[in-house]
Amino acid sequence: MGLGSYWGEVLDVLEKIIPVYDKVNSLISLGRDSEFRQRGITNRVHPGDSVLDAGSGFGNMSKTASEICNGDLNITLYDPLRTMLKNTSRLFSVTPVLTCGVFEHIPFRDEKFDAVLTGYSLRDAINLRIAISEIYRVLKKGGRFVIVDLGKPDNAVLRAGVSFYLRMILPVLAIIGGGRLGLKFATLYGTYKLWPQNKKLESLLLERFSRVEFEKGMLGGAIMVAAYK
Template sequence: MGLAGYWPEVLNVLREIIPVYDRVNSYISLGRDTVHRRRGITGRISPGDKVLDAGSGFGNMSGTALDICGDLDVTMCDPLLPMLKKTNQDTPRALSCGVFEHMPFRTGGFDAVLCGYSLRDAISLKTAISELHRVLKDGGRLVIVDLGKPDCIVYRAGVSIYLRLVLPIIALIAGGRLGLKFATLYGTFQRWPRNKKLEEMLLEKFSRVEFEKDLKGGAIMVAAYK
């Protein structure tokens, strides 16, 4: 599972939508993106932790963690340098360019890894999970906040209809013509495993998984413990 050959198209879209990225994401998540980040992070990151923000984009996940915990040693990693260059420099964070499948970090280097609306864009989800597990210390935590793919067929159909038909309209209103490019979200959703399957994939590598849901399973906050 993962984007495989669809990944270059998604990467190009992400590069193009940088000017409207945060604004549109806030609208299409119905204003819940910040709430979900805080819910996923709270109680799972501690002051002093060495944290990797994987698929960091502008650093919204690590920024939320810093707001909650204060003192953190943060490294941001993203395949797009233009995203990293837009990082808020008020709080120093180390920047690295890379992809989930080949993390440029030593084994066992981080107390926690954060993936905010990013793991869904992995080229190979199985390889990405293995790499995220590798760079964590024993006892480390992987925190995932993302779209969910409900196990219930009715709720799954509802999320699918929203992403395919409603989201483009909202994105157009929020981001103009660039907002229309957010339609690729539907393609990533199609390639994303159902919630139960994602939990099973994580349990193949991690000892314990906490799987929380919102919006009838259309949003997930996950913590996997090494």
């Protein structure tokens, strides 16, 4: 379960859309991406925590966490694209630790972090089960894994509605927000097709984690999840 061989194509697209990435993401989430990040992080990241922002992009998740914790966090940004990491200065006055790599081979020792954050990125894992296992490994006992992402409703009617939005409405909004580059956001639907339904994702997390809190928005098309080690 995961992107498998599709990962290379998605990575190539992500690198190309860097100039319009944040603008289009806000537009296609109907302006609620920041709200969902705040809802996912609040009460799950605490002042003084050591935080890994995995699949960080520019660092929007850890920036949100830092604001909630009044800047009292030790942040590491981790992303497969060096070009994404080079753009972190747009969010941080003091650059966090930057590390390049993939979910499936996280280059940190066991039990290093209090929290791992993934904002709209876990869906891009090559192998989802291995990615979850690696995140579990680098979390301290009692650590929290926070996921904010697209949701795939368990209800067939709602699932069809989300699919319709991603296939038909999202491309139009992406073009409005990103012009020609917005066309490349069509790959988002490909990642969604390979993404497990909400209940399946919850069960995958429970294979490793002791407890999972699963919150949904936009009729299950958005999820805010916390898994506790």
